[in-house]
Amino acid sequence: MFETAELGHKLDKAIYRQEEPGLRQALLEAQYELKQRSEFAVVILINGVDGAGKGETVNLLNEWMDPRLIQTHAFGAPSDEESDRPRMWRYWRALPPKGRVGILFGSWYSEPILQRVSGDIKAARFEQENEEIVRFEKMLVHEGVLLFKFWFHLAKDRQKKRLKELEKDPRTRWRVTDADWEHFKHYDEFREVSEKSLLKTSSAEAPWVVIDGEDTCYRSLTVGRLLLAGIRKRLDQPDSRVMAIEAAPLLPPLDKLYLLDRLTLNQTMEKADYERELEAWQGKLNTLSRHPAFTKRSVVAVFEGHDAAGKGGAIRRLTAALDARQYQVVPIAAPTEEERAQPYLWRFWRHLPRRGRLTIFDRSWYGRVLVERVEGFCAEADWMRAYAEINDFEREMVENGVIVVKFWLAIDQDEQLKRFNEREQIEFKRFKITEEDWRNREKWGQYAVAVHDMVDRTSTSIAPWTLVEANNKLYARIKILKTLCKAIESALAAPKGERNG
């Protein structure tokens, strides 16, 4: 992987000087067109060995292009708000919106590589993280992001020489830190581990480009040309977005037996039993939320279900047991303008709770495989890939200590009709019923298929679906509270799922 970058590439300064002005102008032009059309975002990852010109390149790109349309993020030690959330949260919040260029200095590669070099993670874990990165980048590319991954390389003897040169010059001395020399000591391990990571993660969608960092002219012009060619190509072929491979279509079960049909929706629960159980489980939930071990964990609870299935009421029975300072309920409606300029999952990532807290989603990322699928708001290829993306998202949470619970509240068509009619009678509930609810009702069968496939493909051992028979509201509320309590209880009892300490 690094051999060709150790050939000692060089470029004549005269050639550089001749080409630079035209390149700059063309890059600027591409950048303004990118902004004006705002159809996709450009993400540039800058990684590699110290002294190979990473920082200089980032600065050069900001000089060549219009810095007003570039967002540069360097990832050092995470802030406390960042380390309180799943590992990838800080990268999601740094993604540029459509029309902009984002330069990520460090990126999601630095941590696994450095942790592997220092022996903090084992080979299997390292392998797994690389696979996760491949899937994450695939998702970005499918969401329309134009991704460049630059690795700046220097052979061992050249790195040593370079660091010494920088140290000798008083103007550049500050750039060589103790950490740089510390890293140098581990050059060989670093090279070996990096190479493994690069090989694993150089995919068709997001290939690595290794750049010989020694000669400034060579390095700069290589990066500049690659960027220009990549952005221009995408701009000139408006439909050059990586086409999803068309998967074979999903087929309904041959016997037409759907998951929801198997539920006994009419469960019984006496009012008196309900009152007693409600108090008991709310008390339990309150105790769990104040458990010392809970300060290291967090909860993400997802509520999905038929319209009028009682999500709001169930959520309120749950929050009533909690301290309002500890939870946030996030109702998911149409995405805002800022959310539409980002990959699909961005608007859920932004709401993830800090440790010790709970976020309750009233509707969620499952909209992609429910309403968006049924209504045709996105292409089949988009919702088909969403199953795997969602599983990755939830695994990322669970591995970082988040307790994920997911509820589907199921009622039948008669019960729904009864509730719709009731809502229209009651003044203050009229806000809750819209034209859209009546329209969705006509697609009952299509939703049944979508729910069936959703549960089939996203009910995992780490984040299982709980189907809630909800014709009887009292029964449903108790089942939800109980399920949540048990999930928290078993998570607090188990060794922490978190991988980073």
Place this chain on the structure above:
Amino acid sequence: MFETAELGHKLDKAIYRQEEPGLRQALLEAQYELKQRSEFAVVILINGVDGAGKGETVNLLNEWMDPRLIQTHAFGAPSDEESDRPRMWRYWRALPPKGRVGILFGSWYSEPILQRVSGDIKAARFEQENEEIVRFEKMLVHEGVLLFKFWFHLAKDRQKKRLKELEKDPRTRWRVTDADWEHFKHYDEFREVSEKSLLKTSSAEAPWVVIDGEDTCYRSLTVGRLLLAGIRKRLDQPDSRVMAIEAAPLLPPLDKLYLLDRLTLNQTMEKADYERELEAWQGKLNTLSRHPAFTKRSVVAVFEGHDAAGKGGAIRRLTAALDARQYQVVPIAAPTEEERAQPYLWRFWRHLPRRGRLTIFDRSWYGRVLVERVEGFCAEADWMRAYAEINDFEREMVENGVIVVKFWLAIDQDEQLKRFNEREQIEFKRFKITEEDWRNREKWGQYAVAVHDMVDRTSTSIAPWTLVEANNKLYARIKILKTLCKAIESALAAPKGERNG
């Protein structure tokens, strides 16, 4: 202020039980209407003495109303991202958008009161902070926020009794912390300081309501009724937004002599001198940005000016001297949907830099008194009050260690015409010239008046305007670099402007 809340108010439980269901329903109804119309946000501040039912009330409100439309924020110790920015930043980021209810548990009152009680700040400083709060809340109200300020009170002996009761009951013991007893020791000082603050900050726009915290029924129903009456009143009188008092109109100077007329726009600068000075000042800026003292400070640089005055070019000469990891350029265009749902200054607060960093605004909050004034995008009362709000905003920054520099780049009409024509010739610069630029040009005189008033009213000793004669781009760039360097240099030499540490 607290006497009436020490009368020992009580409410019969039967009355409470009778009224509660109707109140809940009416609150829910109001909440859904608030959401549907999304015309204003409701902010509820919860402050007062420990044990007076603050937490219980917050939980009750979340139970009574729909928690999906409420955002509750408790303010404990600031996170590192928060303490790295001006004091009010954490409150700005917690403001609810239009259509939502935000409950702020703690709020901007807690810190000054506790600091005054502990003697960390002097009386004069405390006084000043209260005045700042008054102006801040006035701004919120003018921006359409419906603000409730509840102070929960308990007489000294009752507080002691209450804390003891809570401690005795195993179910509530956890709620009494050492800090609560520590606070209790200072009850008298706390009462005295709080009363001063409440008296100072109980304004016509945002009056305090002191609530006797002893009796749960009395306390809860009082808060509920007040909220309902307040929200309903505003909903039922769509135009009940506090009307700005119409100020006397601004008059142009009698002799028609405007600030910009006094500038000698054609300055000279030889190319060779420029190259030499550019290198020198960029080197200086680079050194300053790496000065150890700079890690405790930050820079906010504002660029305003005529269209085509050379803002972009000047910004690039500045960023070229900096490490890209350290700065962010924020171009200000039309606000996004999320920004439009917030008070005007929200979209600038969100971009303020952490310590050790620079944010460069290409156009800024001055849009309010420039383009919005000239084009009539906002009412006269709105841009008239903006001068004072902007001065408050900038003072808040400076007092927290931010170095604020502001540039107006001035060219004359002939120079602008020349540049417009040039831009239309050059392929990649065509993106930079729009219909709007030509239209703005026709309003040259109106902009001259607006700039005159702007400088007149917002050039303060702590955040002065620098007028830049920009017919000669080289001269302008050097003047800007030099001014910025001197501002940073003198700030780093001076004792820290910050007040909290």
